[in-house]
Amino acid sequence: MKLSVNYLSQTAGATACMVLLAACGGGQSDSASQAPGMTLAATTQVSDEPAADASYNAAATALYVATTGADSNPGTSAKPFKTIARAAQAATPGTVVHVAPGVYEGGFRTSTSGTPTARIRYVSDTRWGAKIVPPATSANAVAWDNRGSYVDIDGFEVDGSAHKAGTRWAVGLYTAGSFGTVTNSHVHHVGQGACASGGGIGADSYYKGASNDVLANVVHDIGAAGCKTMFGVFVNSADSDVKNNLIYGVSQAGVQLWHDAARVSVSHNTIFAAHTGIVVGGGDPYVSSGVNDYSRVANNIVVDTQYGVVEQGNVGSNNTYTNNLMHQQTAYPYLLIKGVAVATIAAAPQFVNYVRTGGGDYQLQATSPAIDKGAAADATPTDLNGKARPAGAGPDIGAYEFNGAAPTPTPNPNPAPNPVPSTPNNLYVSTTGSDSNSGAQGSPLRTIARASALAKPNTTVHVAPGTYAGGFKTTTSGTAAGRIYYYSTTKWGAKIVPPANSSNNIAWDNRGNYVDIIGFEVDGSKLQGGTVWRSGLYTGGSYDVIRGNRVHHIANTLACNGSGASAIGVDSYYKGIKGDVINNFVHDIGPANCKYIQGIYVSTSGSVVGNVVYRVSEAAIHLWHDATNVIIANNTAVASGTGIVVGAGDFYNRSAPNDYTHVVNNIVYDNRYGITEQGSTGTHNTYRNNLVYQNSIYNISLKNGLKATGTVSADPQFVSYTRTGTPDLHVRASSPAKGKGTTDYAPATDIEGKPVTAPVTIGAYQ
Known part of the structure; x- marks a missing residue:
């Protein structure tokens, strides 16, 4: 961090209203003009600690x-x-x-x-x-x-x-001290009520604060539509850095400099879907002359805004603007009073998957014009993901550094958790939509079931954040060359809950083939009436993928009477084959000690990879019925009846044993039973490089003379383990799981998208 300061302010054509200021002057025009002064008002009523x-x-x-x-x-x-x-x-x-x-x-x-x-x-x-x-x-x-x-x-x-009630938040993270940092945070849905003055992250000079940095944050959905006094990041002091941030969905400026701002470095940010990208301005000073000079704006991507970079108010002649990518501004890419922009790239950035409302992948494709085009003097040592910068001949423009061509998708059961690809057909679902709408982006549907009825192969169903009633079925199939993707545009933002009077025992019952269900939250904790959910996400189709979801509090109030239940089920009953369950969080499933209720339940071939599962009545991961040829790799399974069950029996469509299943790199800790074979199993199953410890009855029990190899029998050293609260199941640097996994059957990335490379760490986190 350099000597720097953070601020609060306003944007192009915005009334200068500071975060903790009540008296926001009248509206401002869409043109870039100097903002009038502001007066501080104690609208926040923050009580001293x-x-x-x-x-x-x-x-x-x-x-x-x-x-x-x-x-x-x-x-x-x-x-x-x-x-x-x-x-x-x-x-x-x-x-x-x-x-x-x-x-x-x-x-x-x-x-x-x-x-x-x-x-x-x-x-x-x-x-x-x-x-x-x-x-x-x-x-x-x-x-x-x-x-x-x-x-x-x-x-x-x-x-x-x-x-819920009372004063709505106008600011997310606010710092008014000096020499502070706000890093790696996710700030969203702030100032969504009536128009207020504030922003997502703010650094202010009102209390004589200086030299604060805003680094590597994700900030979005800030300000009510049309509000001219809400900003993604606002900085009101001198000598600060605003770097490596992803900012979008802001009613006014993505980054706003005002009041005492000067000598501020704004670099390597990716900003889209805002009124204005970056405002460099000064005025209404608290501790200085109020002239913003020697600020530098470099290596930023600003896309899909009305204005790109704007000078406003009192600015000097020594501000510089270099190596920015400016695209799709409806008014001006630059509107400068004294500065001059150089080395501008006026072209589409070629994001991997651009979704204006969020939930896309804003990293760069291999052909992006932003690659290697940044100014070296302004480069950060790492990008938003923590990857080293530069990775090529020069630093890339924007928050993300391109680290090589996207890998060719590997066949399941080790699919890389790539973002949803762009498909020629797109449907949109929103809580504000209607099932009589067309499903276009500007005319969204109300329910996922209706979107399924309209979907066809090569369709992405974009589901906006919000709460949706569960108990529905999707039946449409994709094809091997044209899958159907149901995609929560914000991870866990689309939340599926029991309806007012539940009539179905499955939250989401999918029967389609070649279907992906990605990024949803399924929360069965608040039954309002009717039938209790026995299953969260269930698929009876073939070649389906359930990835990146959070499924919890399913079947907690069921009577333990022999009827099965599970959080995620991949079933062969309807002749489904080959299902993959990847990178999901599953927890709090079933009443205590009920042996019939499972976390992830698979009765087909396929994979169970990179999942975190805890507090399940019986098995965290359970294979049964027609299960065979399953990869169970790099999962973390704790605080359940059993960690992993490999078995077959009560067959639906076949009678052969569960064979050629491979269980590798899993942490199985603090369960009654660890890893076990049950029922009909073959002689070709393998159990390698698993950490199995403190399972109260036994750690491993195999059949047919099979032996586990490479087993680690030691405390995994989680960052914060609890059986009753919310555990942090990352492992510490000193963990015996570090570097003890095998590369065989390991996924390309872990549950957080980090590369899995030798030496492989056992468990869901690398």
């Missing part, structure tokens, strides 16, 4: 926060705090505050400062695992208001979508 607790051990260097904790605890790993605000009270320079995955109420303030040599770090131990949401009755307009200096906020999700 209590004074630091002097009784706390000042020598502590690590504090812990978990949803299962209590603020009366000492903040240790074993006895964590409940809130981030309480941890801030106890923090001293040099403290790292570890925040476990879970949902935390926002609307709080942190004020404790670090020092230049002993920073304070707030870290979500799982990236985006610690999620900050509006409280039941919100009293503050800022989700997280940081006033401390030398503070890092790293890896949180701030989700303002579920506003």
Whole structure:
């Protein structure tokens, strides 16, 4: 981080309203003009946190926060705090505050400062695992208001979508100290009510803050439609960096510099679907002359906006604009007062999959004109994904560095978790749609079932974020050359829940062939009436893929009476073959100790790869009926009745044993039983390089004289393990799972999209 500062401000043609400012002046035109001044108003009503607790051990260097904790605890790993605000009270320079995955109420303030040599770090131990949401009755307009200096906020999700009552959030992450960073965070759906003044991430000079950096964040869906005073990232001070961010769906500017902004570096951002890409401006100063000079805008992609890069207000003659890719501006790519743009690329960036509303893949194709065209002097050492930059002859423009041609898809059961490809046919589903609509992007359908009825081979069904009633069936098939993709445009943003009066026992019953179901959340926790769900995602077709979903709280209230149930089911009953279950999160399935309810249940050939499964009544992963030739690789299965069952019996369409199944690189920990063969099994199954530990009855039990090889019998050393809360099942650097896997049958990438290369780490995370 250089000497820098962050700010809050306004955009081209926007009224200059600061985040914590009430008195936003009148509307502003769409032309780029100087914004009028602003006055600070205490609209956020953020209450000060209590004074630091002097009784706390000042020598502590690590504090812990978990949803299962209590603020009366000492903040240790074993006895964590409940809130981030309480941890801030106890923090001293040099403290790292570890925040476990879970949902935390926002609307709080942190004020404790670090020092230049002993920073304070707030870290979500799982990236985006610690999620900050509006409280039941919100009293503050800022989700997280940081006033401390030398503070890092790293890896949180701030989700303002579920506003309940009280003050709507106008700002997600706000920092008014100095020499701070906001990194690796996901801030979205902020300022979605009436037009407010604020933005997703803000750094402000009102309290004399300076030198704050905003790095490698994803910011989207900021501001109500047409609101001219909401920004993706706003910076109001000098000497800051805004780099490697992906910003889209913003009602005004993606990046806005104002007030005391000067000497700000804005580079390697990818911005689209905003009114204006980047505003470089100054005015209404708090601590300076209010002239923005010596700022540099380089190596950015700005696409699909009205204005691209705009100078506004008081600017000097030494701002520079170089090596930016500007495309699809309806007004002007540049509108500069004194600056001059050089080395501009005016061409489509060629994203892998551009979806204006989000959920696409905004990395670069091999033929992109942005590759190797960035200015080396402005290059960041890594990109948004943490990949080294440059990877080629020069740095690439935008937030992502191209690291080689996309791999040729490998045959299942090891398919790379590539984003949904572009298909010639597209249908759109939204909670604001109607099933009498056409299904076009501007005329979306209301239900997934209706989209299925209209779909044909080579169709992508784009499902917008929102809550959808489950209990439906999809029957349309794709082909080997033209699959049908059901795709949640925001991962886990399209949420399937029980309807008001449930009449079906399956949340989503798919009977189509060559179908992919990608990125949905299926939540069976709140039955409103009628039939209890026995299955979350079920497919009875052939060559289907269930990938990247979160399925939880299924069959929890069922009577344990011998009837089967599962979170994800791939079934041969309707003569389906070859199903793949990849990179899903499955948890809290079935009532305690019921042996008939499974997590992932497969009765065909195919694969179960890269999944995280915990708290399942019986088996986390269970093969039965006609199952054979299945790859079970790189899964993490914990806190269940059994980790992995390989078996066959009660046949539907065949009578041969389960044979040629390969179980490799899995972590099976803290279950009653570990890995077991049951029923009819063959002699060609293999069990290699699995970490199997602390399963209370036995770790491995095989038939036919088979022996497991390469087994690791040791504590996996998860980052944060709990049987009752939300565990973080990443493994620590010292884990015995590190580098002990086999490359045979390993997937191309892990559950987070990270490459799986030798030496392979056992489990779902690399």
